[in-house]
Amino acid sequence: MRPSLIFVAATTLLAACSAGDRAPKSTQDAGGTLVLALPEPQDLFPPLVNEAAGRLVTDQVFDRLAEIKPELATIGDKGFTPRLAKSWKWSADSLSIAFSIDPQARWHDGKPVLASDVRYTFRIITDSAVGSPVAPLVTNIDSVSVRDSLTAVVWFKKHTPAQFYDVAYQLVIIPEHVYGKIPPKELHTSPVTRMPVGSGRFRFVKWEPGVRLELVSDTANYRGRALLDRVILIATPEPNVRAVKVLSGDADFMESFPVNQLSQLDTSRVAGPVPYPNFGYVYMTMNRYDPKSPTSPHPIFNDIRVRRALAMSVDRSSMLQNVFGHNGRIAHGPFPMTVGYADSTLKLPSYDTVGAKSLLDSAGWHPAADGIRVKNGQRLKFTVVVPTASLPRGRYAVLLQGAFRHVGAQMEIQNLDDAPFYARAEKSTFDAIMDGYTTDPAPSGMKQRWGSEAIGFIPGKGVSGANSMRYSNPRVDAALDSATTTFDFARSKKYASRASQTIIDDVPAVFLYDMFVTHALSRRVTAPPLRTDAWWADLADWKIPADKRIDRDRIPLAQATP
Amino acid sequence: MRRQLAARLGQSLIVVVLVATISFFVIRLAPGDPFSFAGENIPFSVRDHWRHVFGFDKPLLEQFGRYVLAVFRGDFGYSFSRKGDVSSVIADALPRTILLVGLAVFLSFAIGIAAGVLQATRRGSWFDRVSTGVLVFFYSLPDFWAALMILFLFAHRWRLFPTAGIVDPVSYDYWPPWRQLVDRVAHLVLPLFAFTLVTVAAVARFQRAAMLEILPSDYVRTARAKGVPEQGVVWRHALRTALTPMVTLLGLMLPAYLGGAVFIEKVFDWPGLGSLAADAIQKRDYFLVTATVIVGSIVVVIGNLMADLLQMALDPRVRE
Numbered sequence: 031m032r033p034s035l036i037f038v039a040a041t042t043l044l045a046a047c048s049a050g051d052r053a054p055k056s057t058q059d060a061g062g063t064l065v066l067a068l069p070e071p072q073d074l075f076p077p078l079v080n081e082a083a084g085r086l087v088t089d090q091v092f093d094r095l096a097e098i099k100p101e102l103a104t105i106g107d108k109g110f111t112p113r114l115a116k117s118w119k120w121s122a123d124s125l126s127i128a129f130s131i132d133p134q135a136r137w138h139d140g141k142p143v144l145a146s147d148v149r150y151t152f153r154i155i156t157d158s159a160v161g162s163p164v165a166p167l168v169t170n171i172d173s174v175s176v177r178d179s180l181t182a183v184v185w186f187k188k189h190t191p192a193q194f195y196d197v198a199y200q201l202v203i204i205p206e207h208v209y210g211k212i213p214p215k216e217l218h219t220s221p222v223t224r225m226p227v228g229s230g231r232f233r234f235v236k237w238e239p240g241v242r243l244e245l246v247s248d249t250a251n252y253r254g255r256a257l258l259d260r261v262i263l264i265a266t267p268e269p270n271v272r273a274v275k276v277l278s279g280d281a282d283f284m285e286s287f288p289v290n291q292l293s294q295l296d297t298s299r300v301a302g303p304v305p306y307p308n309f310g311y312v313y314m315t316m317n318r319y320d321p322k323s324p325t326s327p328h329p330i331f332n333d334i335r336v337r338r339a340l341a342m343s344v345d346r347s348s349m350l351q352n353v354f355g356h357n358g359r360i361a362h363g364p365f366p367m368t369v370g371y372a373d374s375t376l377k378l379p380s381y382d383t384v385g386a387k388s389l390l391d392s393a394g395w396h397p398a399a400d401g402i403r404v405k406n407g408q409r410l411k412f413t414v415v416v417p418t419a420s421l422p423r424g425r426y427a428v429l430l431q432g433a434f435r436h437v438g439a440q441m442e443i444q445n446l447d448d449a450p451f452y453a454r455a456e457k458s459t460f461d462a463i464m465d466g467y468t469t470d471p472a473p474s475g476m477k478q479r480w481g482s483e484a485i486g487f488i489p490g491k492g493v494s495g496a497n498s499m500r501y502s503n504p505r506v507d508a509a510l511d512s513a514t515t516t517f518d519f520a521r522s523k524k525y526a527s528r529a530s531q532t533i534i535d536d537v538p539a540v541f542l543y544d545m546f547v548t549h550a551l552s553r554r555v556t557a558p559p560l561r562t563d564a565w566w567a568d569l570a571d572w573k574i575p576a577d578k579r580i581d582r583d584r585i586p587l588a589q590a591t592p
Numbered sequence: 593m594r595r596q597l598a599a600r601l602g603q604s605l606i607v608v609v610l611v612a613t614i615s616f617f618v619i620r621l622a623p624g625d626p627f628s629f630a631g632e633n634i635p636f637s638v639r640d641h642w643r644h645v646f647g648f649d650k651p652l653l654e655q656f657g658r659y660v661l662a663v664f665r666g667d668f669g670y671s672f673s674r675k676g677d678v679s680s681v682i683a684d685a686l687p688r689t690i691l692l693v694g695l696a697v698f699l700s701f702a703i704g705i706a707a708g709v710l711q712a713t714r715r716g717s718w719f720d721r722v723s724t725g726v727l728v729f730f731y732s733l734p735d736f737w738a739a740l741m742i743l744f745l746f747a748h749r750w751r752l753f754p755t756a757g758i759v760d761p762v763s764y765d766y767w768p769p770w771r772q773l774v775d776r777v778a779h780l781v782l783p784l785f786a787f788t789l790v791t792v793a794a795v796a797r798f799q800r801a802a803m804l805e806i807l808p809s810d811y812v813r814t815a816r817a818k819g820v821p822e823q824g825v826v827w828r829h830a831l832r833t834a835l836t837p838m839v840t841l842l843g844l845m846l847p848a849y850l851g852g853a854v855f856i857e858k859v860f861d862w863p864g865l866g867s868l869a870a871d872a873i874q875k876r877d878y879f880l881v882t883a884t885v886i887v888g889s890i891v892v893v894i895g896n897l898m899a900d901l902l903q904m905a906l907d908p909r910v911r912e
Contacts, residue, residue, distance in 0.1 A: 161641040240863040242761040449624025582762040
């Protein structure tokens with residue numbers, strides 16, 4: 031008798047400990063409706079989602095096998111916490127991981143989450159008929175097999191530091207019984223993919239495109255219900271209108287509050303600022319190839335002395351102050367300072383207009399009567415393309431124009447809407463471009479942008495990777511290969527720094543600022559610290575205290591249940 | 593009369609076909625496509641795959657041929673930005689725009705005609721000068737800016753009306769019918785006000801000019817000589833004749849109203865045809881752009897046709 035009592039007590043204690051943060055949180059004061067004013071999501075089917083609003087929704091409705099912790103450590107599995115998988119076991123050769131699915135996990139239609147769903151997810155992501163943007167990120171995963179109904183085994187091609195991250199971060203598990211009936215090539219347009227059925231702490235209710243999207247707390251969720259009753263996403267494409275909605279209390283949250291209206295947010299009694307550094311950084315790329323003849327060198331930027339001189343003519347600190355006031359973050363290289371491998375000690379071209387002028391002189395560019403430099407009859411004149419959607423990039427372009435003019439270079443500014451901007455970026459048809467990139471927390475993100483393998487437009491072959499500027503340096507490739515294959519974080523960081531310094535020395539771009547935005551959040555809402563890669567990661571734990579609730583918070587959850 | 597009507601219908605059909613064809617090619621020749629908008633982090637190979645799946649890598653003429661055949665089958669294509677059939681997306685949006693534009697036309701013409709008549713009958717008075725100045729002031733405001741200011745003042749500063757949308761996005765479904773009606777009306781007020789404000793001046797100016805032309809006419813003088821009260825002379829005798837050019841104006845202004853709907857709907861998040869078209873153009877949603885242009889041109893053509901018919905009914909000289 032005694033041994034069995036001890037066994038029961040021990041297993042209970044063990045279960046309680048192992049549950050950890052998976053245990054349902056206290057939901058006594060749960061309730062309230064959070065209204066988000068955001069751009070419209072493009073997709074609600076995880077393998078096709080590629081933008082923030084879509085990810086926000088799918089991250090609430092669906093789960094991953096394991097969730098990355100706020101530190102965003104990507105080496106091994108220490109930086110992850112269980113989700114759909116209650117545990118996992120590595121094989122002896124580290125080339126496979128067996129994930130045990132939580133037997134309590136249920137899809138929102140009541141069916142159990144199975145290992146076959148993991149296999150189906152991988153199959154769909156890698157199916158060429160689907161064209162998932164996630165596919166290039168999981169190339170190290172060889173296959174997924176099903177050992178039993180609750181054990182999925184993920185097989186890898188090689189043992190790498192980020193192989194667990196590849197599975198846990200990139201695979202959002204979807205139900206085979208819901209989507210499996212649809213031929214893969216029809217998933218893009220199927221109405222079923224607009225009504226997601228997931229396993230997350232929020233369940234999907236409805237989406238009226240152009241109007242609103244509604245989620246409600248899944249009260250029977252295996253991880254405990256969300257602390258909010260409902261989340262309503264109001265499709266608001268115009269940033270100024272989003273700002274009015276938040277300031278008037280019609281919405282509780284908007285991301286990227288307009289930089290030129292921040293003072294209103296500071297003084298508002300309705301909403302307050304939430305500074306939010308993220309994984310993005312902005313730079314002005316100088317195309318080393320002639321945009322009119324993509325195989326020929328650019329008449330101006332092929333010369334590193336010109337690129338360096340232009341970089342030296344930029345007072346980046348003053349520009350940062352001018353555009354962002356005290357809220358800006360200066361760029362330290364081809365990475366944002368929010369990633370673990372960031373290094374603020376790298377040496378960027380220092381601000382030195384005298385040196386810049388000398389360098390241009392030595393490169394054969396001499397000032398004409400109007401101050402613009404000329405070489406062999408050609409003026410030092412080029413055009414930069416700027417996305418109209420980004421106010422900071424537009425302002426930076428104007429400041430850069432002045433700085434370049436000071437050293438004898440004439441820069442024309444061409445403002446473009448998103449579609450033509452991305453079209454130009456994709457085909458490298460620009461002299462210079464105000465570019466931005468949101469990277470991954472791992473050095474692999476740097477490889478995707480700056481590695482030779484990721485070169486985007488190849489004349490005669492079309493387009494492939496995300497390295498649209500066609501930057502290539504074997505030393506950078508080697509350093510990034512080392513950074514992404516070592517299991518020692520310190521060494522990985524050292525290799526990443528070496529790659530970054532080499533890129534900086536090649537001056538393919540002028541690194542300007544880290545994307546740092548200010549979100550606006552209603553003062554009646556309490557939110558945990560926002561995760562750097564996804565501010566919505568813990569949305570299910572946002573709260574509206576009972577004493578701060580208004581009419582819209584008091585609609586009973588029962589009514590909202592689909 | 594019948595022949596005239598048939599000719600007018602034939603012309604209208606040609607106009608719609610031409611407009612649709614032009615819009616098909618123009619949007620495809622513009623830089624970018626539905627998948628170049630997809631975001632900075634999408635590998636280009638994935639975008640190319642999607643282009644292939646939807647046939648955007650085919651020659652333009654082949655795409656046009658396929659589109660024409662599909663339209664004849666009643667298939668207007670797939671909207672990439674709204675994730676649905678273009679016909680159902682348009683079916684959702686069109687009634688909202690007709691409601692907004694219809695009410696704006698009614699209000700701007702009702703107020704504009706009344707203002708124009710009053711200005712004409714009080715020509716040179718302080719009322720004429722002040723009201724003209726005020727109306728021209730509002731007329732000269734850029735639509736987008738005026739709408740934003742109205743939104744800022746009435747929704748944000750004074751909080752008299754909801755900020756945007758057609759209904760309360762949170763509570764509408766849970767309110768009783770009377771409260772839903774109040775909510776719908778409340779959401780309509782600001783866009784309608786903005787729309788009317790920027791269009792009423794044109795109507796008033798036209799009406800004023802038409803009345804000034806009519807008031808010295810012999811038949812008006814005769815009516816006065818017969819002892820018809822001044823109100824009757826103005827509102828019954830003179831206005832009736834002066835309304836004929838307003839019918840022409842209505843036909844002419846319909847495209848402008850639809851153009852204005854783009855700005856007003858965009859600012860007030862009114863999910864109608866205007867904001868749909870603007871969004872579709874921005875996202876290069878090819879099929880949706882062409883369909884909104886087709887529907888817009890049909891609305892304009894029908895409006896003009898009705899204006900012509902009305903003019904024929906009002907003015908026997910036109911019939912002949």
